[in-house]
Structures are given as structure tokens and as C-alpha cells.
Amino acid sequence: xxxxFQQVINGLSLGSIYALLALGYTMVYGIIKLINFAHGDIxxxxxxxxxxxxNVWHFNFIAAxxxxxxxxxxxxxxxxxxxxRPLRHSPRITALITAIGVSxxxxxxxxxxxxxNARDFPQIVKQVNYNIGGVRISNIQIQxxxxxxxxxxxxxxxxxxxxxxxxMRAVSVDNDAAQLVGINPNLxxxxxxxxxxxxxxxxxxxxxxxxxxxxxxxxxxxxxxxxVAAVVGGIGSVPGASLGGFLIxxxxxxxxxxxxxxxxxxVVYVVLIVILLILPTGIFGKNVKEKV
Amino acid sequence: xxxxxxxxxxxxxWFIVMAAAFYxxxxxxxxxxxxxxxxxxxxxxxxxxxxATGLNLIIGFAGQFSLGHAGFMAIGxxxxxxxxQQVDTVGGFYLSLVxxxxxxxxxxxxxxxxxxxxxxxxxxIATMGAAEIIRIIINNLKITNGPAGMFNIPQFATWPFVYxxxxxxxxxxxxxxxxxxxxxxxxxxxxxxxxxxxxxxxTRWKLAAFVLGAATAAIAGGLHxxxxxxxxxxxxxxxxxxSILIIVVLGGVGxxxxxxxxxxxxxxxxxxLQDFGTLRMVIYAVALILIMVFKPSGLLGTWEFxxxxxxxxxxxxxx
Amino acid sequence: xxxxxxxxxxVKKFGGLTAVSDVSMQxxxxxxxxxxxxxxxxxxxxxxxxxxxxxxxxxxxxFDQEGKKISLNHKKAYxxxxxxxxxxxxxxxxxxxxxxxxxxLVAMTNQYKEGFLQAVLRFPKFYQTEDVIVKKARNxxxxxxxxxxxxxxxxxxxxxxxxxLEIVRGLAMSPKILFLDEPAAxxxxxxxxxxxxxxxxxxxxxxxxxxxxxxxxxxxxxxVERIYVLDQGTLLAEGxxxxxxxxxxxxxxxxxxEG
Numbered sequence: 071x072x073x074x075f076q077q078v079i080n081g082l083s084l085g086s087i088y089a090l091l092a093l094g095y096t097m098v099y100g101i102i103k104l105i106n107f108a109h110g111d112i113x114x115x116x117x118x119x120x121x122x123x124x125n126v127w128h129f130n131f132i133a134a135x136x137x138x139x140x141x142x143x144x145x146x147x148x149x150x151x152x153x154x155r156p157l158r159h160s161p162r163i164t165a166l167i168t169a170i171g172v173s174x175x176x177x178x179x180x181x182x183x184x185x186x187n188a189r190d191f192p193q194i195v196k197q198v199n200y201n202i203g204g205v206r207i208s209n210i211q212i213q214x215x216x217x218x219x220x221x222x223x224x225x226x227x228x229x230x231x232x233x234x235x236x237x238m239r240a241v242s243v244d245n246d247a248a249q250l251v252g253i254n255p256n257l258x259x260x261x262x263x264x265x266x267x268x269x270x271x272x273x274x275x276x277x278x279x280x281x282x283x284x285x286x287x288x289x290x291x292x293x294x295x296x297x298v299a300a301v302v303g304g305i306g307s308v309p310g311a312s313l314g315g316f317l318i319x320x321x322x323x324x325x326x327x328x329x330x331x332x333x334x335x336x337v338v339y340v341v342l343i344v345i346l347l348i349l350p351t352g353i354f355g356k357n358v359k360e361k362v
Numbered sequence: 363x364x365x366x367x368x369x370x371x372x373x374x375x376w377f378i379v380m381a382a383a384f385y386x387x388x389x390x391x392x393x394x395x396x397x398x399x400x401x402x403x404x405x406x407x408x409x410x411x412x413x414a415t416g417l418n419l420i421i422g423f424a425g426q427f428s429l430g431h432a433g434f435m436a437i438g439x440x441x442x443x444x445x446x447q448q449v450d451t452v453g454g455f456y457l458s459l460v461x462x463x464x465x466x467x468x469x470x471x472x473x474x475x476x477x478x479x480x481x482x483x484x485x486x487i488a489t490m491g492a493a494e495i496i497r498i499i500i501n502n503l504k505i506t507n508g509p510a511g512m513f514n515i516p517q518f519a520t521w522p523f524v525y526x527x528x529x530x531x532x533x534x535x536x537x538x539x540x541x542x543x544x545x546x547x548x549x550x551x552x553x554x555x556x557x558x559x560x561x562x563x564x565t566r567w568k569l570a571a572f573v574l575g576a577a578t579a580a581i582a583g584g585l586h587x588x589x590x591x592x593x594x595x596x597x598x599x600x601x602x603x604x605s606i607l608i609i610v611v612l613g614g615v616g617x618x619x620x621x622x623x624x625x626x627x628x629x630x631x632x633x634x635l636q637d638f639g640t641l642r643m644v645i646y647a648v649a650l651i652l653i654m655v656f657k658p659s660g661l662l663g664t665w666e667f668x669x670x671x672x673x674x675x676x677x678x679x680x681x
Numbered sequence: 682x683x684x685x686x687x688x689x690x691x692v693k694k695f696g697g698l699t700a701v702s703d704v705s706m707q708x709x710x711x712x713x714x715x716x717x718x719x720x721x722x723x724x725x726x727x728x729x730x731x732x733x734x735x736x737x738x739x740x741x742x743x744f745d746q747e748g749k750k751i752s753l754n755h756k757k758a759y760x761x762x763x764x765x766x767x768x769x770x771x772x773x774x775x776x777x778x779x780x781x782x783x784x785x786l787v788a789m790t791n792q793y794k795e796g797f798l799q800a801v802l803r804f805p806k807f808y809q810t811e812d813v814i815v816k817k818a819r820n821x822x823x824x825x826x827x828x829x830x831x832x833x834x835x836x837x838x839x840x841x842x843x844x845x846l847e848i849v850r851g852l853a854m855s856p857k858i859l860f861l862d863e864p865a866a867x868x869x870x871x872x873x874x875x876x877x878x879x880x881x882x883x884x885x886x887x888x889x890x891x892x893x894x895x896x897x898x899x900x901x902x903x904x905v906e907r908i909y910v911l912d913q914g915t916l917l918a919e920g921x922x923x924x925x926x927x928x929x930x931x932x933x934x935x936x937x938x939e940g
Contacts, residue, residue, distance in 0.1 A: 105483060153651055160658035163427070167611045168654040170604055174647035182640045294490075294600060301487050336498040339491030346488050347476050362555055362725070362734050362770065365808050373803065534801040541800035541807070542790065545779070549787040552776035559732055560854060561762035561791045616778075664778075 072204040077327040078320065083211045083280065085319020086218035090273035091296030092303065092311035093225060094146075094266030100242040100306035101262045103162055107169035108149060110293015111176035112267045116142045116274025117191070117284040118180065124192045131194050131279070135217070138275045139268035146267025147260045155256070173293075180286035188285040191278035214276045221272055222312055225265065229308060234261050242306065295322075298342050304355030313353060375669045380529050387525070400633075405521050405589050407629035408528040409582050414609040414621035415535045416578035421607075422616035422664075423539055424571035425551025426478060427486040431606045433493025434576040436500055436598035437469055438462035438583025443512040443593055444505060455518035459584045466580030467573050469496065474572040478565065493603060501595040511594025512587075519588035527585060531578045536618055538574065547571045612653060614660030619667045627661070682709045684745055685857055685890055686731070686766075691740035693726055700726040702914045703740075708858060713884050714892045715901040718911035719934075724894045725771055727911065728860050732768045733758035763791055767856035769847040771863050771894075777836035781827060781846060784835050785818040788853035818853060825849050825879070841872055845879075852883060861893040865900055873897060877904045902926070910934075 091113055098106045116138040123129040123137055153172050157165045198209045229235040237258045240248040245255055277292070278284050299318040303310025318338055325334045351357050387404065390396040396404070417431045441462030446455050477488040500506045519527075538544050549557040550564045558564050587593045609628060613620030631649065635642040653661070686708040693701040701723040708714060716724050729735045731742060733756055742753040744764055753761055767788075776784050793814050799807050822828040825845045830838060835846060844864060851859050864880070865873045877900050884891045895901045901908065902922045910917040910925060912934045918925060925931055 099483075105486075153655070156655045157658055160654075161615070163421075163611055163615060164654050164658045164660075167608055168651055170608065171647050171650035171654065174643055175651065178640065178643035178647060182644055186640070298487065298491070301484065305483070332502050333498060336495045339494050342491045343477065343488050346480055346484055350480055350484060360555065361772075362729055365812050366805055369803070369808055537801040537803060538797075541811075542786075542793070542795040543797070543800060545783050545787050546790055548779055548783070549776045552778050553774045555734065555758075556770065556774035556776065557787070558758040559734065559762050559768055560788045560850070561759050562787070563757075563759050 073327065075203075075205045077323045079205060079207050079211060081320035081323035082316060083214050083319070084323060085316035086215050087273045087277050087280070087315075088292065088296045088299045088319050089312045089315025090218055090221065090269045090276075091292060092300040092315040093222070093308065094270045095297050095300040096303070096305055096308060096311035097238070097262050097266045099300070101238060101259055102154070102158065102165075104154060104165050104169060105297065106154075106266075107166065107293070108172040108176060109266070109270055110289030110291075110296070111173050112142050112146055112149075112289070113270040113274040113277070113292065114180065114284070114286060114289035115145055115176065116271030117278040117288065118184070118274075118286075119271065120275035120278050121189065121191055121284060124194055129194075131213070131275075134194070135272055135275050138271040140271075142271025142274070143264040143268035146263035146270075150260060150263040155259075173290075177286050177290070184286070186286055188283050188288075191282050191284050193279070193282065195279060210279055214280060217272065217276060221269060225269070226308065228265070234258070238262055295338065298338060301352055302342055302345050304349075304352030306356075307352070307354035310352055310354030372669050372673075376533075384522070384525060387521070391521075401521055403629055403633045405519075405524050405585075407625050408524050409585050409589075410606070410609055410625040410629065411528050411622050412531050412578055412582040412585070413606045414613065414625050415532055415618050416575040416582070417606050418610045418613075418615065418618060418621045419535050419539065419547075419578075420571055420575040421610060422614075423544065423551065424547040424568055426568055426572060427482055428489040428572065428575070429486040429600070429603050429607065430473065430489035430491075430493030430496075431575070431579050432598040432600070432602035433473075433489075433496035434466045434470060434579035435583035435586070435602065436493075436497055436595070437466045438580030439587035439593050439598065440500060440506050440512070440583075441465060441580070442584035442587040443515045446516045446518065446588065447512070447514075450516050452518055455516070455584075455588060459581060462580040462584045463577045466576045470573045470576035471569065474569045478568045478572060490600060490603065493598075494600065497595050497598050500598075506595070509595060511592060511597075513592040515587055515591045515593070517588055517591050519585045524585050524589060527581060531581060532618070532622070535574070535578065539618070543567070543570065608650065612650070612660055614662040614664060616664040617660070617662045617666055619665065620660055620662035623661055682711065684708070685710050686745070687741075687743045688731070689741045689743075691727070691730060691742065692738045693723070693730060693735065694738045699914055701730070701737075704911070704914075704916050706909055706916065706919070708890055708892060710857070710890055711884075711888055712890045712907065713881070713905045714890070715905040715908045716892060716894045716911060717896070717898070717901060717908060718917075721913075722911040723914040724911055725862060726914075728768065728862055728894065731761075732766055732860060733761040762854065765855075765857035766860070767851035767854040767858070768860040769844075769851050769862055769864060771866065773843050773847055775835040775843055775846060775850075777834070779835060780832050781822065781835055781838065782815065782818055782831040784846060784850055785821060785853045786814060788850040789814055789818060792855065821849050821853055824883070841868060844868070845876075848880075848883075852887065852889075855887075856889060858890045858892060861891060863894050863896065865895065865897055873900055876900075880904065 091109065094109050095106060098104055119138045119141050120134045124134050129137065149172055153168050154165060157168055195210055195213065200207050229238060237253045238261065240253055241255050241258045249255055295318055296315065299314035300311045302317060303314030321338060321341060322334050325337045345352065387396065391401065413431060413435065417428065420426050420428045442455065442458040445458035445461060449457065473489065473492040477485060477492065480488055501509050506512065546562055546567050549560065549562065550567055554564050609624045610621055613624030631646065635645055638645060684707050688704060688706045691701060691704045692699065704727060718724050730737045733753065737754060744751045744753050746764060751764065776787060793810055795807060795810055819828055819831065822831055827842060827846060827849060830842065835843065838846060848861065848864060865876055868876060880891060881904060905922065908922055908925045909919050910931050917934055918928045918931050920928065
């Protein structure tokens with residue numbers, strides 16, 4: 071039972087990273103129906119930014135986190151402006167390939183500039199382990215969980231109660247109608263990218279702290295996992311993405327803990343397929359029937 | 363009879379084109395212009411043509427967004443590797459291709475029946491998951507030598523064999539598209555509900571296209587393993603599926619000619635960029651983004667080259 | 682005259698909403714029938730049930746295939762189509778990226794066979810089959826003056842021709858019953874009149890039953906033999922155009938109090 075709770079704690083920490091990433095996927099997908107393949111690489115950018123400012127400018131955790139969010143949000147907006155906006159009315163598969171292109175560009179551009187080998191992330195927060203009834207939990211884990219929860223709560227507040235949030239919801243339901251009532255879709259979409267990418271940036275800094283190692287290709291696998299999480303939760307649904315992220319994180323650590331670590335990804339995909347077969351649009355996804 | 367004769371003319375023309383290309387390559391190899399480096403490029407391009415036409419059949423013609431092509435390729439590759447290491451003869455190699463195709467078909471049916479009910483991106487992510495499951499299983503089996511992969515696979519797939527196989531699979535795919543079956547899958551792509559009310563069992567035909575695409579992918583995998591002589595599970599990951607998808611979209615979704623052209627363009631680009639080191643992938647990425655932004659429907663859109671139309675326009679010009 | 686389709690107490694509920702309630706009707710061979718009613722009366726829902734696009738909540742649909750009674754309740758749409766029930770759609774559903782000819786050929790799918798090997802290896806038999814089937818499709822298109830456009834993509838046809846192509850496609854299935862869902866929607870009076878003539882002509886020429894949903898009363902009254910009137914999901918009346926014109930409840934519901 072103790073190991074089970076231990077794995078739950080580990081799973082939740084990992085899951086909160088996935089959840090932060092999945093939120094970006096789900097918001098972008100909800101608003102322009104694009105699988106933003108480069109999202110995982112924004113997270114990598116966040117980690118590298120954190121690495122840089124902590125090492126060079128001696129930022130503390132909060133400053134590194136916030137500055138990474140700003141920088142990543144900005145990168146997201148720039149990427150959307152140059153690579154995705156011209157393709158707003160093209161076939162969706164074209165936009166997807168462009169997103170893949172952007173992902174290649176970021177990964178290899180970083181590898182070209184800074185080398186492709188992994189590097190140690192500076193440990194600004196000294197790790198302290200607490201023991202609660204035999205379950206070991208570190209201050210970093212608590213920090214990650216708390217930060218992720220605060221960010222998700224903030225996001226929820228922004229989406230629910232601000233003018234921009236309402237605009238986001240309106241554009242994702244019906245872009246044309248939103249335009250008719252005076253919403254600027256370009257601005258709204260840029261804002262969505264900024265929000266999603268900022269969350270990815272935060273996740274990047276936190277994963278650096280948690281796993282202590284970063285490299286230019288680090289965004290690929292978590293990116294795909296987070297996308298799977300978003301689909302499981304019901305892509306386009308914000309609470310769904312959070313739930314999906316935690317679910318995938320938990321599943322992965324639990325499978326690993328029963329000694330099937332070689333199959334942990336396979337189990338994730340099996341669960342994905344099973345959930346889609348039962349709920350074709352994910353847990354919180356809306357199933358739209360075609361009208362005849 | 364008249365129809366038969368007219369069609370015979372076009373078919374003979376195609377045959378001449380394919381044979382001429384073969385002899386051209388053959389001569390260039392003999393005089394040494396095509397060295398092993400260029401030969402490697404050509405074979406890679408041809409294998410990519412097989413993969414891309416198969417995936418284009420599934421995505422462009424049947425309208426089913428599959429991201430799991432590499433999984434079926436892996437099956438073909440490992441079948442070829444395992445069997446030819448046991449039966450080190452040409453017959454063994456042929457047998458391995460057949461076995462690979464059969465296993466890929468079975469896998470495609472198992473994957474397809476449940477997942478093809480899904481639509482669009484959901485289907486893409488489910489097929490991607492299925493392909494990853496295949497890869498992870500291969501990664502953990504003893505017979506496949508786990509993550510290290512297999513090496514010293516006997517080389518039976520020489521360039522002429524790969525070339526001929528590419529021609530045959532392309533002919534099969536193109537002829538299928540231009541027949542009853544092809545019309546049916548395109549109708550399912552355009553409007554599933556209307557197709558159903560024309561008496562078409564849409565589930566069955568979606569599966570048929572998926573299975574045919576998977577079978578060609580298995581053949582490509584077999585050729586890949588036998589030509590390169592080494593394979594590892596990581597060669598068949600998500601990135602491989604994506605690079606096949608890139609060929610399809612770059613050439614034009616729904617244009618087999620486009621897939622061939624894109625496979626050639628990317629193959630040549632890749633070879634030219636060989637000297638650029640790390641910068642290679644950066645340039646590749648920028649090229650990809652630029653082509654997509656300025657040519658959103660791919661290089662050729664849905665245009666197809668047709669000898670029949672070429673003749674028709676030549677005739678018109680003469681008159 | 683035999684009964685082709687018998688509908689008993691058909692009900693369709695969507696959640697709490699009853700779209701069609703307790704409808705019974707019968708459709709005979711060689712008939713031209715109209716189904717009329719105001720918007721939201723459940724006409725298309727009824728069509729969708731008869732052609733298997735959606736399944737009824739309760740009630741029975743029975744099809745008479747040369748004396749054999751076949752229940753359509755649990756049949757899939759494609760199986761119902763195979764039995765000889767063809768349809769068009771209110772919001773045109775052509776195979777828009779295929780040519781006009783290919784649209785018709787798809788509808789003829791179940792009238793010819795092509796083996797996989799035969800097709801991919803191009804046996805002589807393949808060319809012969811294709812030739813026969815293409816000629817047949819061409820002849821059908823010619824009836825509707827569509828043969829000159831047959832290599833155009835369906836989405837490039839003007840609206841009126843798209844509607845016509847849908848009817849050709851239905852006919853190409855050589856159906857026993859052809860359901861037309863608002864075939865004249867969006868057409869001007871002349872086009873509508875021409876269409877009415879055409880419908881009459883094909884119904885006689887192909888000896889099929891045509892059931893059409895229509896808003897345009899003038900089209901219906903001079904064209905069909907029998908009318909079913911639907912209102913708020915229930916069957917209000919059934920009879921010849923003359924009877925319907927004089928039916929008090931119909932006048933009240935459909936034409937308004939003053940009518």
C-alpha cells in the first residue's frame with residue numbers, strides 16, 4: 071500500500087507536467103483545430119531558458135519560471151504568426167505538416183546552436199525529502215504540483231471570467247459568428263497560443279528541476295504523451311486536458327512500478343485506444359452527430 | 363476490341379517508360395556514374411515511393427487519416443530479417459516478403475476494425491498508438507533481438523529488385539484507384555452517409571484500403587531490411603510514420619504522381635544537404651515550412667500525370 | 682399494384698423530443714407519392730428511418746421483395762439500399778471531389794463485379810466491364826442532359842445540376858423506390874416545372890415508385906397521385922391531391938386558418 075501511494079505521488083508530479091502541456095494542445099486544437107506538433111518543443115525552449123537565466127543571471131525559481139512563461143508565450147505567438155496564420159484556410163493536414171516543420175526547426179536549431187548533448191539543469195531548489203507515513207515526497211514534487219495547480223486554476227479563471235477568455239470560447243465554438251459580434255479572431259488566437267505556450271514554458275522549467283537533465287529533443291516524447299492526454303480527456307476540453315494529463319502520468323508510473331517499464335508506453339496507447347473506442351471524442355469531448 | 367487496343371497502347375507506353383528508366387540506371391551504374399552512394403539514394407527514394415503511395419491510398423483516396431504506417435513497415439522488415447537469416451536463399455527472401463505481407467494484413471485488420479470507426483485526428487492518434495504498440499512489442503521480443511535490432515541480414519533486395527517491386531506496387535495501387543474499388547473508397551472519403559445509402563458497406567471498404575496500404579508498407583519494410591542489412595525498432599517509430607506523411611502531403615494528398623515527385627525531391631534534397639551536418643535538418647525544416655506556406659495543397663495538388671491525356675493533347679495540337 | 686413498403690406505428694424520439702410519432706403508411710409499386718408538411722414536421726426524419734440512416738424507436742418497416750416480407754428495422758443503410766431503396770438528400774450530398782460520371786458509377790457499384798486481380802492487373806475482362814457500365818451511366822446522364830458535363834468534378838456543377846445529378850445517382854441504383862428529399866429546393870418556378878416533368882417521366886419510364894418531400898404545393902398537387910400530410914410528427918391526412926385540398930384539418934394546419 072505504501073509503494074502504491076508512493077507511485078501515486080510520483081505519478082501526480084509527472085502528470086501535472088503532462089497536464090500543463092496537454093492544456094496547450096487542447097486550447098490550440100479547440101480554437102483552430104490544429105495539432106500543434108511544435109508544442110513539445112516550446113516546452114524544451116522553456117527548459118533551456120530556465121537553464122540559461124539560472125546559470126547566467128542567477129534567477130531564483132519563481133523568476134526563472136515567470137520569465138520562461140513570458141518568453142515561451144512570445145515564441146508561441148511568433149510561431150503562430152509566421153507559420154500557422156498563412157495556413158488558416160488551407161487543408162488541416164497542411165497546417166499539421168507545417169507544425170511538424172516548426173518542431174524540426176526548433177529541435178535542430180537548438181541542437182545547432184547549443185549542441186545536441188544533454189546537460190545538467192542547475193539545482194536552485196535544494197531537495198528536501200519529507201516522510202509521511204512511509205511515503206517519500208520531496209519539496210520539488212510539492213512545488214511542481216502546487217505550481218501546476220495554481221496555473222491551472224489561473225487558466226480556468228482567465229477562460230471563465232475575462233473578456234479574452236470569453237472571446238476564446240466564442241471563437242472555438244464558431245469563428246464566423248464570433249467575428250460578427252466584434253471579436254477579433256487573430257488577436258484571440260494569438261492570445262490562446264500565448265497562454266498555451268506559457269504553460270508549456272512553466273512545465274519546461276519544472277521538468278528541468280525534477281529530472282535534472284535537458285536536451286534539444288526532450289520535448290518530443292512528452293509532447294506526444296501530452297497530446298495523447300489531451301485526446302483522452304477530450305480534445306478541446308480544458309478540464310479534460312488536466313484530467314488526461316494526470317491520468318497518463320499516473321498510469322505510466324503505476325505500470326512502471328509493477329515491473330512493466332518496457333511496456334509503459336504501450337499501456338498508455340492501449341488505454342488511449344480503448345477510451346476512444348468507448349468514447350470516440352474522449353472523456354469530456356462533445357460528440358457531434360452529423361445532420362442528414 | 364477497340365477499347366482493348368486503345369488501352370493496350372497506353373499500357374505499352376507506361377511499360378516502355380519504366381523499362382527505359384531501368385536501363386538508364388543500369389547503364390549509369392555500369393559506367394560508374396552511379397556509385398554506391400547514389401545507388402543508396404535511389405533505393406531509398408524507391409522504397410519511399412512504395413510507402414508514400416500506400417499511405418496516400420489510405421489518406422488521400424480513402425480519406426482515413428492514418429499515422430501508423432511505420433508499424434506495418436516494421437512488420438515487413440522484421441519478417442524479412444528473421445526469415446532470411448534462417449533461410450538464406452532468394453526463395454527464402456520471397457517467402458519472407460509474403461509472410462510479412464500476410465502478418466501486416468492480419469495486423470491491419472486487427473487495428474482497423476475497431477479504430478476505423480474513429481474520424482480525422484482521433485483516427486490518426488489511434489493508429490499512431492497502434493503502430494507504437496507494434497514497435498514496443500518488437501522492442502521486447504527475443505526473436506527480434508530487442509532494442510539492439512538485427513544486423514547481417516542477407517542482402518537480396520538489390521537495386522533492380524527494389525525498382526521492379528516499386529513499379530509493380532505502384533501499378534497495383536494506381537490500377538486499384540482507377541477501378542470499382544477505387545471509386546468506392548473515394549466516395550466514402552467524400553461523403554460516408556451518401557456512400558452508405560448507395561449500398562456501400564463503408565466499414566468494409568475503409569478496411570480494404572487500410573489493409574492494401576498496410577500490405578505495401580510491409581513490402582517496403584522487407585526491402586528496407588534486406589537492402590540496408592540492419593534494422594532496429596527505433597527505425598520504425600512515430601518519426602518514420604511522420605516522414606512518410608510528409609512525402610504524401612508535400613506531393614499532394616490524393617495525387618500518386620505527387621507522392622512520387624515528392625519522394626524524389628526529398629531524397630535528392632536529403633543527399634545534397636548531407637554535407638551540412640547539423641544544419642541539414644534546420645534547412646530541411648525551413649524548406650518544409652516554406653513549401654507548405656506557399657503551396658498549401660502540395661507540389662501537385664490532386665493532379666495526376668496521364669499518358670492518355672498527353673496523347674489527347676498532342677493530337678489536338680497537331681489538328 | 683402491390684404494396685412495396687409498409688410502415689406501422691413508426692416512432693422516433695430524440696431524447697425527450699418526439700420527432701415522428703405513430704406514423705403508419707404504405708407505399709405501392711409504380712406510384713408517385715408526396716410527403717408534405719411544415720418545417721419540423723418530421724418528414725426528413727421519416728425518410729431517414731425508411732432508408733436506414735437512423736433507426737426507429739419503435740414501430741415496424743416492412744419491405745416486400747417479390748412476395749418475401751423483409752423487416753427493415755435493424756437493417757443498415759447499405760443493406761436497405763441493396764434491397765432497392767434509393768434516396769437523395771435535402772442538403773445535397775454528392776461525392777464532390779469525384780467526376781459526375783464517377784458519382785453515377787459509384788451508385789451502380791452493386792450491379793457489376795470486378796475482382797481485385799482483374800482490376801489491378803487489367804485483364805481484358807476489366808476493360809469490357811468498365812465499358813458496359815460507363816455506357817449505361819452515360820445513357821442515364823443523357824436523360825438529364827448531364828452527359829456533356831460528365832468529366833467535370835461534381836462540386837463544379839451549378840446548383841440546379843447538382844440536384845439533378847443526385848436524382849440520376851439515385852436512379853442509377855435501379856431502385857424499386859426512389860425517395861427525393863425536397864428535389865426542387867432553391868429552384869425557380871421554371872426549373873421546378875421542368876423538374877416535375879422529369880420526375881413524372883422517369884417514374885413512368887423506369888417503372889419505379891417515387892416518394893418526394895416537398896414544400897412547393899403547386900408542384901405536388903399537379904404531379905403526384907397520393908399525398909401524406911405530416912404535422913408535428915403525426916400523420917394528419919392521406920389521400921389524392923383533390924381530397925387533401927378539401928381536407929379541413931390540413932387546411933387549418935398547413936395553409937393557416939384563413940386558407
